[in-house]
Amino acid sequence: MIKDLGWKVGGAQGEGIDSTGEIIALSLFRLGYYVSTYRHFMSLIKGGHTNYKVRVTSELTNHHGDALHMMFAFDQESINHNFHELVNGSILVYDTAIKNAEAPEKDGVNVCAIPLTDLAKEAGSPIMKNMVSVGVTAAAIGLTPDDFRSVVVDRFGSKGDEIVESNMAAMRKGYDYYNENFNHRLELPDRPEVKEERLFISGNEATSLGALAAGCRLLAQYPITPATEVMYQLIKQFPKMGGAFIQAEDEIAAVMMAIGGNYAGVRTMTATSGPGFSLMMEALGLSGISETPLVIIDVQRAGPSTGLPTKTEQSDVFAILYGSHGEIPRIVLTPRNVEECFYYTMEAFNLAEKYQCPVIVATDLYMGMNKQTVSSIDFDKFSINRGKLISDEELAELEKGAFKRFDVSVEDGISYRSIPGQKNGRFVAMGNESDEVGVEMEEPVLRTLQMDKRARKLANFNDNAGFDYAGAANAELLLVDFGSTGGLQYEVFKALEAEGVSVGHLTISRIAPFPMELAGYLKAAKKILVSELNSTAMLATLLKQQVGEHAKYESCLKYSGDPFLFEEVYAKAKEVADSLKKEVTL
Amino acid sequence: MATLVDFRAEKPNWCPGCGDFTVLAALQKAAVNLGLEPENMVTVSGVGCSGKISQYMGGYGFHSLHGRSLPVATAVKTANKDLTVVAAGGDGDGYGIGMGHFLHAVRRNVDITYIVMDNHIYGLTTGQTSPTTDKGMKTKTSPTGATEEPVHPLQMAIMAGAGFVAQGFSGNLKQLTELIEKGMQHKGFSLINVYSPCVTFNKVNTYDFYKEHLVNVDEDASYDRTDRFAAIKKIEETNENLVGVIYENTDRLAFHEAISTFPEVPIAKNDLQISREDWNKVAAQFK
Ligand SMILES: Cc1ncc(C[n+]2csc(CCOP(=O)(O)OP(=O)(O)O)c2C)c(N)n1
Ligand code: SF4
Numbered sequence: 001m002i003k004d005l006g007w008k009v010g011g012a013q014g015e016g017i018d019s020t021g022e023i024i025a026l027s028l029f030r031l032g033y034y035v036s037t038y039r040h041f042m043s044l045i046k047g048g049h050t051n052y053k054v055r056v057t058s059e060l061t062n063h064h065g066d067a068l069h070m071m072f073a074f075d076q077e078s079i080n081h082n083f084h085e086l087v088n089g090s091i092l093v094y095d096t097a098i099k100n101a102e103a104p105e106k107d108g109v110n111v112c113a114i115p116l117t118d119l120a121k122e123a124g125s126p127i128m129k130n131m132v133s134v135g136v137t138a139a140a141i142g143l144t145p146d147d148f149r150s151v152v153v154d155r156f157g158s159k160g161d162e163i164v165e166s167n168m169a170a171m172r173k174g175y176d177y178y179n180e181n182f183n184h185r186l187e188l189p190d191r192p193e194v195k196e197e198r199l200f201i202s203g204n205e206a207t208s209l210g211a212l213a214a215g216c217r218l219l220a221q222y223p224i225t226p227a228t229e230v231m232y233q234l235i236k237q238f239p240k241m242g243g244a245f246i247q248a249e250d251e252i253a254a255v256m257m258a259i260g261g262n263y264a265g266v267r268t269m270t271a272t273s274g275p276g277f278s279l280m281m282e283a284l285g286l287s288g289i290s291e292t293p294l295v296i297i298d299v300q301r302a303g304p305s306t307g308l309p310t311k312t313e314q315s316d317v318f319a320i321l322y323g324s325h326g327e328i329p330r331i332v333l334t335p336r337n338v339e340e341c342f343y344y345t346m347e348a349f350n351l352a353e354k355y356q357c358p359v360i361v362a363t364d365l366y367m368g369m370n371k372q373t374v375s376s377i378d379f380d381k382f383s384i385n386r387g388k389l390i391s392d393e394e395l396a397e398l399e400k401g402a403f404k405r406f407d408v409s410v411e412d413g414i415s416y417r418s419i420p421g422q423k424n425g426r427f428v429a430m431g432n433e434s435d436e437v438g439v440e441m442e443e444p445v446l447r448t449l450q451m452d453k454r455a456r457k458l459a460n461f462n463d464n465a466g467f468d469y470a471g472a473a474n475a476e477l478l479l480v481d482f483g484s485t486g487g488l489q490y491e492v493f494k495a496l497e498a499e500g501v502s503v504g505h506l507t508i509s510r511i512a513p514f515p516m517e518l519a520g521y522l523k524a525a526k527k528i529l530v531s532e533l534n535s536t537a538m539l540a541t542l543l544k545q546q547v548g549e550h551a552k553y554e555s556c557l558k559y560s561g562d563p564f565l566f567e568e569v570y571a572k573a574k575e576v577a578d579s580l581k582k583e584v585t586l
Numbered sequence: 587m588a589t590l591v592d593f594r595a596e597k598p599n600w601c602p603g604c605g606d607f608t609v610l611a612a613l614q615k616a617a618v619n620l621g622l623e624p625e626n627m628v629t630v631s632g633v634g635c636s637g638k639i640s641q642y643m644g645g646y647g648f649h650s651l652h653g654r655s656l657p658v659a660t661a662v663k664t665a666n667k668d669l670t671v672v673a674a675g676g677d678g679d680g681y682g683i684g685m686g687h688f689l690h691a692v693r694r695n696v697d698i699t700y701i702v703m704d705n706h707i708y709g710l711t712t713g714q715t716s717p718t719t720d721k722g723m724k725t726k727t728s729p730t731g732a733t734e735e736p737v738h739p740l741q742m743a744i745m746a747g748a749g750f751v752a753q754g755f756s757g758n759l760k761q762l763t764e765l766i767e768k769g770m771q772h773k774g775f776s777l778i779n780v781y782s783p784c785v786t787f788n789k790v791n792t793y794d795f796y797k798e799h800l801v802n803v804d805e806d807a808s809y810d811r812t813d814r815f816a817a818i819k820k821i822e823e824t825n826e827n828l829v830g831v832i833y834e835n836t837d838r839l840a841f842h843e844a845i846s847t848f849p850e851v852p853i854a855k856n857d858l859q860i861s862r863e864d865w866n867k868v869a870a871q872f873k
């Protein structure tokens with residue numbers, strides 16, 4: 001098991017919980033540690049319990065960890081809500097400003113009542129109780145207030161030196177108070193050597209940077225948690241990069257704008273979550289039949305309907321795979337971590353233009369809204385490839401009106417695309433079935449040819465592998481996942497492997513077109529455990545449909561809105577591994 | 587210089603006598619008169635008999651979804667401001683299923699021209715009540731007469747901030763051509779609602795009906811089309827049976843002009859590659 005330190009702050013929404021968590025996480029990141037974070041919050045602006053978890057490790061992880069070693073509670077609810085996570089040797093700090101605070105008795109939990117608010121008042125303002133907490137943290141984990149200074153300067157520098165210094169003073173108050181009154185210390189994992197540049201970034205931010213690097217210069221979006229943040233970086237960077245943003249009136253408009261922008265030659269995308277994705281279904285078909293490139297980011301959240309707007313799930317699978325009437329080619333990528341949010345978004349634009357069809361990048365709230373350390377992102381990894389765009393010269397050589405946008409004779413199904421503004425490149429993009437230029441028709445033979453043409457486009461897709469495998473070639477127990485569950489399951493896999501279990505880890509990053517090359521792993525395994533955040537085992541259903549091996553499946557499912565804990569998946573995997581052992585001894 | 591032939595594409599397939607023929611002819615003439623080249627013009631349409639206009643019009647076309655021409659047209663113009671973009675469709679398309687987009691396109695003031703072929707009926711689906719069907723008119727879905735208040739697109743557009751609102755009639759090609767030309771020249775969103783009779787499914791709002799009732803404000807020297815309240819008054823007085831440029835206001839900046847950071851170069855002509863220097867600046871925010 002990975003050595004880590006789990007830290008958390010909890011309080012009421014609007015109390016600066018996120019900023020406290022971020023100061024801790026970013027400072028530790030800057031010191032060279034790997035951090036993974038998780039924000040628990042509700043669909044409210046003020047009030048309601050919120051907390052921010054930081055997991056500190058010396059190696060890369062994509063999971064916020066189960067263990068809690070230090071907890072700050074700004075209110076009673078935070079104690080009630082999180083106490084059970086505290087491990088042996090941990091510290092619970094609560095603010096003495098909480099009236100009649102009550103902490104349960106538990107062996108091994110050091111309860112520290114500290115006047116966080118009062119110390120903050122002494123430093124100048126009660127709102128600086130978060131900085132007092134940072135100081136207490138520094139003392140407990142063997143760091144000094146100066147280790148946090150750079151982040152404080154970045155956050156408050158624009159408000160003047162005085163504000164920076166009063167925040168530092170508050171931090172020192174907490175630091176001194178802890179040192180004077182308590183002697184329990186926590187151990188940080190070894191500080192890793194920083195060999196490459198790293199970023200502290202969320203999946204949504206990585207997604208927008210991926211779009212930027214891919215040359216996306218038009219974004220049409222309607223706000224929705226947890227996809228809203230995808231907008232902000234692009235809105236910020238577009239003026240410098242020659243792009244523009246349209247806040248659409250709804251998601252139908254947003255996706256139609258994304259189609260219109262691509263048609264006009266601009267790499268355009270839209271981002272949304274389940275409710276918005278449902279509204280985009282008719283347009284998905286339009287992109288497919290009109291062969292207009294389209295990139296949609298679906299940051300999944302817990303459904304159905306409004307569901308749990310601030311909680312995570314992987315339950316849009318079938319909507320993404322099959323949504324929209326009729327049949328179209330589509331590509332669905334499921335990045336498994338923050339870094340892949342960048343790369344898959346970047347690649348999505350190349351794929352959309354190469355195959356002239358919709359590409360859906362399915363992330364989720366869990367990795368979308370939480371920041372973590374990633375190794376430096378290579379913005380040059382994919383060179384921009386715009387696919388089959390016909391040139392002005394080629395069009396000039398054609399007889400007038402001879403350009404066939406939807407030429408059915410192309411072997412790979414991908415016909416050349418012209419862009420409005422190009423002479424002699426006229427065509428009509430159509431929602432109706434059309435002839436080769438863009439005139440609607442219902443002629444059976446040509447209709448069949450057009451359907452076949454579009455279907456051919458993805459028949460030999462091999463642009464990316466679509467999955468990764470770790471473990472022995474003929475592992476008995478195969479752990480399978482997709483999307484953000486991959487990071488956690490990898491840890492489970494490592495733990496089981498270390499225990500000598502015959503285990504493999506198959507983590508899927510593309511569900512359409514289905515990467516059939518993975519079938520061998522399913523066939524070789526004795527048991528297949530699919531862990532996914534939905535209630536109907538959608539990924540397992542897909543695997544059964546595509547590969548078979550129906551008798552081998554076990555599922556680890558969760559649909560409470562919270563991400564998996566390590567322990568949940570580990571326990572299930574262990575149970576299945578044990579059942580295999582029994583089979584052998586029988 | 588392009589001629590009418592350059593703006594002709596497929597031979598139209600409307601019923602003989604359908605008002606939409608005139609709309610197509612007017613659009614083609616307007617494009618020629620304005621000296622446009624077909625490759626620089628995009629006609630985006632919704633779905634309906636009227637929506638087929640994008641297939642019949644020369645230049646680039648996009649026959650999109652029912653009610654969704656405006657978001658597509660909005661993005662096409664935003665992506666390449668050098669293009670002349672026309673959105674077109676029916677009354678059901680624009681004022682029924684696409685009503686939300688209509689009002690927001692007006693507000694956004696994207697520099698496009700929106701032509702609505704308003705026949706007060708659902709043509710393509712063979713004669714159901716439309717949002718502009720007159721009260722009392724019997725249709726397949728209102729056998730005892732329509733009861734709902736019709737939408738009032740001209741008033742709505744004016745009140746929502748449109749800078750150019752005109753109404754034309756398929757019985758008057760010359761005037762309709764002028765209206766479309768003016769709309770296309772207007773910098774910002776322009777609405778041209780056209781009474782375009784459906785000879786097959788609407789036996790009330792016929793050519794004769796309009797010839798008898800329409801008042802032409804373009805011929806009224808005393809009419810002040812820059813006064814929005816006068817415009818509303820005139821629309822109400824004539825019971826919406828008027829043609830001409832009803833309201834004009836050139837003060838508002840178009841969407842791409844109003845955004846101070848909007849790129850100078852059409853976005854579609856931009857270099858997509860980011861320099862390492864720029865990238866480092868972007869990445870520095872996350873360290
Ligand atoms: C989402 C959706 N709903 C319904 C339809 C069916 N439909 C096609 S055209 C139309 C109405 C056409 O009326 P209008 O927009 O006034 O155009 P017209 O045919 O009169 O020119 C309808 C309801 C459709 N194509 N798509
Ligand atoms: S049904 Fe009406 S609107 Fe449609 S083509 Fe015929 S006349 Fe025109």
Ligand SMILES: [Mg+2]
Pocket residue numbers: 634676677678703704705706707708709716
């Ligand atoms: Mg109609």
